[in-house]
Amino acid sequence: MRMSRILPDGRGVVFAFDHGVEHGPKDFPPDRVNPRVIIEKVVEAGVDAIMMLPGIARLTHDIWGGKVAAIIKVTSKTNLRPKEERLRQSAFGYVEDAVALGADAVAATVYWGSQYEDEMLERWFAVRSAAEAYGLPCLQLAYPRGPAISNMYDVEIVRYGARAAAESGADLIKTYYTGSKETFAEVVKAASGVPVLMSGGPSRPKPIDFLRDVYSVMLAGGKGVVVGRNVFQHPDPVGMARAIIKVVHEGLEPEEAVKEVKG
């Protein structure tokens, strides 16, 4: 039931909105620092789900409740930490908080390859087993990054993370785009049937470039996208979200979908 709210036709567009802690308020354009402003826009655009930390859910539930699925992320870290400590995420709430908030799923990050992999796996499995008891799907942000990884977008590295995510019991995998349809198909294959969603990444100057990546992901067998900055930093977030939705759910070509975007 819950998975079908996130991937209504087997595919989904999830709005990622955990940046206030991960990157700080500098990520938000000055007119959108209040989370309610942007949440209103993505709900209007018709995203399938919003991935957020517990506090944002409390502050905005009256906008998305009953309209859009909620994925509560229960790990995070700040960039205020010393650099070498940024390769671990801490507990940022508990599965019970997500249940109390009426969540459809929980999310947690694992930095595969980090020197703190051990600690993050302990946390992942604690989240995984608590969520299992409530029937809550677990989205894993399967991000390979660590001292031994020189290129975290390399297909060998990304598919390793996707495979490890599948083997650790993820119900949904969010990971990096590897740059082409062919390489992303390898990532999808490694995930062995667990739905793979592309992580958005930094804002692309031209919306068409982002839409082309999303299109390739779908052709590669990906099940959608978990996108933040490419929507909330764009001057027309509603148009941008609508364009992405059209590519993911209707298979519209990027050149057509981009017509939704103003400016």
Ligand code: FBP
């Ligand atoms: P974006 O689409 O903005 O990249 O959001 C996806 C996301 O994974 C967020 O969930 C998270 O806060 C951020 O990117 C992580 O960014 P970084 O790569 O700097 O750690």
